[in-house]
Each structure stands twice: as structure tokens, then as C-alpha cells.
Amino acid sequence: MKKVFVSSTGAQSGQSLAAWCIAEIYNSRGFRIGFFKPFITRPILQNGQVIDKDALLMKRYFNLTEELNILSPIISEGIPGDEVVREEQLSRIEQCYEMVKKDKDVLIIMGAEKIFYDPESPYLPDGILVNKFDAPVVLVDRFQNESMSMYSILAIDSFLKDKVKIVFLNQIPLEDMETVYNKLIPFFQKRGTPLLFLIPKDRILSSLTVKDIVDLIQGEVLTGESRLKNLVESTSISSTHLKGSLYLFRQIYNKIILLGLETEDLNSPLLSPKVTGIILTGGRRPAPVIVNTCGDVGVPLVISPFDTFVTMEKIQKQQVHIKENDVYKLKRFIQLLGGETAIQKIINEI
Template identity: 25%
Template sequence: MKRLYIGSMTGQSGKQVITLGLGLALKKRGLEIGYIKPIGKSPLYVDGKLVDADAEVFHRAVGLEEPLEKTSPLVYTIELLRKAMTGRLKNTGRKLLKEIETLQAELVLIAGTTDIFEGSLFGVNGLRICQMEGTKALIVERWRPEETVDDLLAAKELLGSALAGTVINRVDPQSLKEVQKEVVPFLKRHGIKVFGVVPDEKALSAVTVKDLVDALGAKVISGREHLDALVENFSIGAMDVTHALRYFQRIPKKAVITGAHRADIQMAALETSTRCIILTGGGQPNDVIIARAREKAVPILSVRTDTYTTVDRIEALLGSAKMRDPQRLPLVRDLVERHIDIKGLLRAI
């Protein structure tokens, strides 16, 4: 039996989608797959039991035989954090490692949480899991020109021989050639195997305005009849209006996140390909903006959260939207099969 921990050095890398795609692709090949997400951060109640939402999707999509709760033994809640910090949780890390050890399959996929360090509070982060006998790590990193290579070199230093390799994920079209011709050879020279360079697929990441309303708990100020519009990109409107207009013109089918006081930014957004405007801090737009938005069929949403929190929630939605829509599952599997060297990965573990 082999184990593969799938994690990342930073959050929002798309590792849960890669994990699901691998599970579907390996099942198609006839491999017996096990799965566990030791620490979940997306609480979901199923038949009265608290589980992680990503684990529930994987369990259902891949058709695992073991009980759902076995794939999701611990889920973050405020109460759980309080118990951990006040010493009311005993031997949690040891118990979670035991849960991993009890899974029997040809290959057990272990889904990481935000990054390889998270879980230290409970005594079992990604680094500790990768110390288990027979466990290798696949580090999935979203392409960020100034950070990804540095993060992967750090992963190599931290994980050593436990690192099977990496997948560079969500690479924008303009960077694909650079990553394939320059970054991949550099990493290989430093002993890091690159099993795949995965492009950012807009067909997978698009969400409806209604999805945003639900995920953000947003109030619909206007344009309720256009909530089925698909959003493929997001932009934060915090610059001066001259730069904003040029910037917005380059980004199609977007949601613009800005403050209610920035009527200039809102108007600039409405003159470009914008699917909705999200006003942070609970603010309201002025009447001129509302009238123009109605002319353009662009919904205006208002949220109580600040910009940082709003963006964080949107990023979480983007990851889960790909996985929870059954119609996207073949696309997820196809993405992995086309862009990841699955045979090479299996040989490395």
C-alpha cells in the first residue's frame, strides 16, 4: 500500500481539484483508491454528521465504499479551536495518524488543508503526515511568477526525499511557455520533478452571480433578474479611475469588488465587460450608478465584509464550484489526464 499526500505551500492552489481529478482518473484505470482529508475546513452536515465538503464531493464522485465520516475525521469549528487551545483535546494528532494508517487500498490519497503547516494546533500538519512510512508528497502550487519557484525550493528543503514532485497549477495562457521552457528545467536541475503544468481553465472556474450572492451572503441592490450571468474573472477596484478603465478593458466577464464610495470605479466597470459589482463594507451605490447598472443589465451586490474577507470567500467558492457541480466532473478528470503525467507520478511513489 502506498500513500500520497497532496498539499501546497500556500493556499488556494487548486489542490482539491487536482486531488479529485487524480481520484477519478485513477479509478478509470482500475486502481483501488482510498481517500482521507484528516483536517477539513469546509463544514457540511450530511445525515446529521459534520464532515468536510471537499471530502463529501470526493466520496460521492469516486464512489468510495468506506463511510463518509471515515474520510473526514476532523473538521475545523470555532468550538474545536477553543478546545484545542484550552487543552481539552487529547492525543488528536495521534488519533488522526491512526485514521490514516487504518485505510486499506492500493493507493491512499491524503488531501491537505490550506498549506503543509496547518494542523500544527492539533499535532498533525502536512510535514508530520509525510514522515509516515510509505508516504510521498505531491505539492500543488498555483503559478505566481514571483513566488512559486521559491516556495517549491522551500518544499524540497522541508520534505527532502518525501517529495515526489510538483504540479504547477492554474497557469495563465501568457505564462505557459515561460513555465514549460524555463521554470520546469530549472526545477528539474534542483531535483524537483514536475509532473504537470496545468493551465487555468475558465470553463471550470466560472461561477454565476447567484453563486456569489449565496457564498457571500450578499444583498442584491439591483439586477436580480440577471443573477444567472457567468463570472470568469475578478478584479479589485482600488486604483485611480484612469488606470481602472484601462485595466478593466483587458478583463472580460468579470466581477468588480470595490467600496461603495468609489462611484468612479463603479462607473468605469459598467463601461466594460462586467457581470456584477460587489460593494464591500455594507455600502449602497448612488442613484446614478443604479440607473446605469440597470441599463447595462449588471447586478449590484452589497456585502458587509471588508475587501480582504470578501476576496477570501470568493476564492474558496471558486475551488468548491469546480468540484460540486456534477456536470464539471468529466472536465476535472480530463484536465488531469491531459496535463499531468500520471504514470510518472505513480512510478515516483
């Protein structure tokens, strides 16, 4: 059985999407996929049970048979400095590991949010688990600058004794891509390992859907239910975006315009943002002509029970976390890696 450990240098790096990507690469080639995330780091409550969002995604998408408390078993409470607690955690991890690897060809093991040792972290360091499972590492680094990324990669690779085989350097601003390519790619090519992939900051990967926002604000959809998969990359209270039939909305003040790509435009990410939804705030229902106008042009119209300020605040504070329905993000991530050529390199390396 092949094992792959997916780790990260910090929060919001794209680790979850990277783990999904690696799993799908092998799944698409007929391998039986398993998933294991020892610690619950993205908790949600389901049927009175604390579960992990990543484990839920993988279970649903890959139809895994194991229970969620086996796929991600440890709810860490406090700092695991106590040797007794640590041994209990390792014992439970080993027990669940034996169950999740059964009858699998490839097991994706996902670490906590950052691989660096943190004395304040409630999780066992990823380095302990990497060595325990003796697994090659795919490292995800959220780009900040060339020097910091180079230092992080080299330090982690040295600490893990050359177990880092692949690095996804993620969310690189487009204006920095050429500089990063010219500086880092030759350096790591000369060194030999790890294999480095540069992934630019991307509007599709960072977007929410209209459905995400409806759920977030506890909104009511008046029209456009079939267009709730439209993407939202920004919001506006300005009426300058309202053209054609939507000009009517310039007369309404308590509104938020959602801007992004429509589902049919996902293969054309260079297109300018469109109006992909309109939110009316304050809980007041609009006149029928307003609802009918949105229905005629196919733009979702949503009522928020909150005022404009609170609604905007909820949207802007929301962190994007992938779900099993976000297959378009999975496909986009693989595309940004380099498609089939990149897939073959990844398989050959790990």
C-alpha cells in the first residue's frame, strides 16, 4: 500500500484541496483510496458528534465505508505535553490507522494545519506522525515571498530527512509568478528534490458560491434557484454594475450586488465579473416586478434577514473551505498544477 502524507506550513494554505487532489489523481486511475486525518482540526457538529470537515468531504466524495470517528479520531483538548496523554493519542491513532488502511491501494494521511513545531499547539507535531507512518510528504506552502518559502521548504525537508517529495507553492500573486519561477525552480531542480509546483492565486479557487452565501446569511431565495452555483468573488453596494433589465434595482437602496463568474464561464476565467446574484437586506420582501425581473434574466434574488452592514460583515468574514460539491475547484487546481503532465510527475515522484 502506498502512503502519502499531506502537510502544510500554515493555516489557509490550500492543504485540504491539495489532499483531495492527490487522492483524486490516484482514484481516477482505478486505485482504491483511503483517507486518514489523526486530529480533528476543522470541527463541525453533526448529530451531536464532533467530526472533521475534511474527513466528511473525503468520506462522501470517495464513498469511504469507515465511520467519521475512525477517519479522524482525535479531538485534542489542551496541549499534549503530558506523556500519558500523548501515548493514549498515539495508541488510538495506531488503532484507527490499521482499520482505514485495510483493502486500500493508496492512503492519504493529512496532518494538522502546520508542520512546524508549536509548543502552544494542541496537536502532536506532524513530524512525529510522518516518521511513525514512514510516508513521503506532499508539503503545501502559502506563498509570502521567495526567501521565506525557500527557507521553509529547506528547513522542513532537512528536519524530515528528505521525506518531502513534492511542494505545492500556492496562492502566488500573478505579478510574482515569473520572478518565483526564475528563482526557485532552477534552485530546486539543481538540488534534485523536492519537486516544486507553482500555483497562482486564482479567482475560482478563492470564490464562494451564491449557495454558500445564502446558507451563511440564512437567506431566502426568491428566484434563480438553478443558478445558485454561480461564483461570488466580490460584493458591492454600488449600482454601477446594474445594466439592462437590472437597471431597475438602482431604485433600491438596501441591496448587495454579488459579482463573479457564472457556472458556464468556469472554463473562461479571464472574463470580467458579472452580476451573479443580488441580496436585498433587512428582511423586506420586494414588489413582484422586482422578483420577475431577476427571474427573467436568470439572476438569483435573495432576501437577507439582516441589515446591509451585518450581511456584508458575515460575507467578508467567511473563510472559504471546500466541500464535496466543489468539484470545479478540484478540477481547476489540477489544471493549475499543469494537467496530465503534472499528474504523471506526481505519480512518478511519490
